Amino acid sequence: xxxxxxxxxxxxxxxxxxxxxxxxxxxxxxxxxxxxxxxxxxxxxxxxxxxxxxxxxxxxxxxxxxxxxxxxxxxxxxxxxxxxxxxxxxxxxxxxxxxxxxxxxxxxxxxxxxxxxxxxxxxxxxxxxxxxxxxxxxxxxxxxxxxxxxxxxxxxxxxxxxxxxxxxxxxxxxxxxxxxxxxxxxxxxxxxxxxxxxxxxxxxxxxxxxxxxxxxxxxxxxxxxxxxxxxxxxxxxxxxxxxxxxxxxxxxxxxxxxxxxxxxxxxxxxxxxxxxxxxxxxxxxxxxxxxxxxxxxxxxxxxxxxxxxxxxxxxxxxxxxxxxxxxxxxxxxxxxxxxxxxxxxxxxxxxxxxxxxxxxxxxxxxxxxxxxxxxxxxxxxxxxxxxxxxxxxxxxx
Amino acid sequence: xxxxxxxxxxxxxxxxxxxxxxxxxxxxxxxxxxxxxxxxxxxxxxxxxxxxxxxxxxxxxxxxxxxxxxxxxxxxxxxxxxxxxxxxxxxxxxxxxxxxxxxxxxxxxxxxxxxxxxxxxxxxxxxxxxxxxxxxxxxxxxxxxxxxxxxxxxxxxxxxxxxxxxxxxxxxxxxxxxxxxxxxxxxxxxxxxxxxxxxxxxxxxxxxxxxxxxxxxxxxxxxxxxxxxxxxx
Numbered sequence: 189x190x191x192x193x194x195x196x197x198x199x200x201x202x203x204x205x206x207x208x209x210x211x212x213x214x215x216x217x218x219x220x221x222x223x224x225x226x227x228x229x230x231x232x233x234x235x236x237x238x239x240x241x242x243x244x245x246x247x248x249x250x251x252x253x254x255x256x257x258x259x260x261x262x263x264x265x266x267x268x269x270x271x272x273x274x275x276x277x278x279x280x281x282x283x284x285x286x287x288x289x290x291x292x293x294x295x296x297x298x299x300x301x302x303x304x305x306x307x308x309x310x311x312x313x314x315x316x317x318x319x320x321x322x323x324x325x326x327x328x329x330x331x332x333x334x335x336x337x338x339x340x341x342x343x344x345x346x347x348x349x350x351x352x353x354x355x356x357x358x359x360x361x362x363x364x365x366x367x368x369x370x371x372x373x374x375x376x377x378x379x380x381x382x383x384x385x386x387x388x389x390x391x392x393x394x395x396x397x398x399x400x401x402x403x404x405x406x407x408x409x410x411x412x413x414x415x416x417x418x419x420x421x422x423x424x425x426x427x428x429x430x431x432x433x434x435x436x437x438x439x440x441x442x443x444x445x446x447x448x449x450x451x452x453x454x455x456x457x458x459x460x461x462x463x464x465x466x467x468x469x470x471x472x473x474x475x476x477x478x479x480x481x482x483x484x485x486x487x488x489x490x491x492x493x494x495x496x497x498x499x500x501x502x503x504x505x506x507x508x509x510x511x512x513x514x515x516x517x518x519x520x521x522x523x524x525x526x527x528x529x530x531x532x533x534x535x536x537x538x539x540x541x542x543x544x545x546x547x548x549x550x551x552x553x554x555x556x557x558x559x560x561x562x563x564x565x566x567x568x569x570x571x572x573x574x575x576x577x578x579x580x581x582x583x584x585x
Numbered sequence: 586x587x588x589x590x591x592x593x594x595x596x597x598x599x600x601x602x603x604x605x606x607x608x609x610x611x612x613x614x615x616x617x618x619x620x621x622x623x624x625x626x627x628x629x630x631x632x633x634x635x636x637x638x639x640x641x642x643x644x645x646x647x648x649x650x651x652x653x654x655x656x657x658x659x660x661x662x663x664x665x666x667x668x669x670x671x672x673x674x675x676x677x678x679x680x681x682x683x684x685x686x687x688x689x690x691x692x693x694x695x696x697x698x699x700x701x702x703x704x705x706x707x708x709x710x711x712x713x714x715x716x717x718x719x720x721x722x723x724x725x726x727x728x729x730x731x732x733x734x735x736x737x738x739x740x741x742x743x744x745x746x747x748x749x750x751x752x753x754x755x756x757x758x759x760x761x762x763x764x765x766x767x768x769x770x771x772x773x774x775x776x777x778x779x780x781x782x783x784x785x786x787x788x789x790x791x792x793x794x795x796x797x798x799x800x801x802x803x804x805x806x807x808x809x810x811x812x813x814x815x816x817x818x
Contacts, residue, residue, distance in 0.1 A: 197684035485680040488641055490669025490697050
């Protein structure tokens with residue numbers, strides 16, 4: 189009889205006890221996968237939202253721009269550079285951006301905000317701003333129109349087809365001002381984002397700031413954000429003399445928020461796994477205690493102790509496996525449902541998310557890592573617990 | 586041919602404040618094919634002596650030499666291997682592995698020895714037939730009577746044709762019919778396979794079948810009688 193078969197039969201000697209242990213693992217796995225999925229999904233959504241609308245996954249900038257945020261620290265993006273970045277594996281798009289600050293005026297009202305020059309033709313691959321246009325229409329490539337975020341539009345009493353005055357300091361101190369027709373109003377789901385300012389074609393922004401053909405950044409999107417580091421390194425080689433930053437460097441507040449939130453989530457998951465661990469340990473202690481005589485007999489008739497240890501290790505692992513597999517069987521459809529139907533956060537929590545500029549939803553992720561990590565953790569717990577019978581078996585006979 | 590020699594064997598238990606000399610300077614030899622009963626009152630040291638011979642316990646002094654090997658000098662894992670290939674055990678409480686069928690219990694030691702599956706299956710069925718349990722080969726111990734379980738234990742001990750079998754009170758938990766039947770089986774196997782049997786027992790039926798009776802009292806061998814009677818006669 190092989191050891192797996194023997195261990196399997198041993199496991200079901202006390203069916204009720206094994207089922208209770210499996211149930212503790214089952215609930216632990218369901219809760220921890222759900223929690224892990226929710227954390228990953230929500231963070232992914234935050235990253236997607238912030239990164240797509242504001243920075244992109246990677247940016248190429250003038251080295252001084254990060255500190256100064258000044259329109260004086262612009263650079264001329266060589267077509268060869270754009271082409272070579274565009275050809276880099278996993279880069280989906282390279283888009284020019286020219287950003288600065290300005291005063292917006294209409295009638296007697298004035299507001300401050302950001303002017304963001306974008307390439308409208310790449311919008312669907314980058315910020316997807318057209319999804320947030322609540323009135324009017326999206327920008328045209330090479331056009332003079334602008335999109336105004338809703339709070340700015342409201343405070344300036346602006347509507348579609350009105351004219352907005354933009355006043356700022358241009359490249360190298362030149363005074364810049366312009367009149368722009370409002371083609372659309374943007375209404376983001378988060379109030380903070382609605383205070384942002386205006387979006388216009390990058391050509392119009394270059395004209396406004398007297399920064400012909402210059403950009404403050406090249407915004408780069410990639411197909412898998414987890415590979416950003418690797419792609420970023422490749423781009424650094426292509427852009428000597430320029431600064432290449434990934435989304436974590438461009439959004440330190442977001443990273444801090446996620447890390448802080450993840451720590452408390454991981455603490456909860458850690459407590460869950462401690463409960464699971466002690467559940468398995470309790471079962472294994474009982475299994476060893478009630479079989480001391482049998483173990484002595486097995487050793488007496490010639491079974492080497494490492495084989496007994498192996499048998500207990502397999503038993504521990506099998507308990508873990510049954511719990512994990514049944515836990516996955518329950519959590520996969522649940523997660524599948526929540527991926528398509530994110531949960532809206534209630535009251536204060538929603539407010540807190542909105543203040544940070546995030547969608548007030550709990551999003552879920554079905555990434556393989558959510559499940560693989562749980563399996564690895566259970567395996568490690570089983571390995572650690574199997575040390576107990578190994579030590580006990582050493583003492584028998 | 587001599588298979589076992591005990592030289593100046595002493596076992597002292599120091600567990601409590603009082604030292605107990607369970608085995609006191611025992612010197613014995615056993616020949617191949619002997620059918621020996623070790624008798625004596627409770628606490629006389631029979632089981633301790635058997636445990637020392639089987640390497641289940643370590644002696645305080647003296648030597649145990651089995652087929653020329655001093656088992657006191659073996660490392661723990663060497664001792665386990667030595668037992669595996671040389672000694673069969675039959676315990677008072679049967680001690681079958683409850684999650685295995687009768688046949689799997691019999692095959693267990695052969696499997697530990699690395700005997701290939703076909704040979705194991707053939708031998709286990711042979712030996713189960715010899716103890717009259719071929720039809721119960723696929724039953725687990727819980728489904729067998731005490732006598733049947735002890736017969737499976739004997740079959741397990743005999744399956745690998747060890748040099749000798751140590752049986753600690755094998756009939757103690759059996760009714761007289763089962764005990765008689767078990768003894769007959771062991772006698773037959775002793776004769777057919779020339780395997781040495783050493784029993785510790787209180788049971789007069791075992792003593793009556795034995796061809797050598799060693800009496801132990803307070804850890805001493807007080808008598809060692811060879812019964813020169815052929816089993817057949």
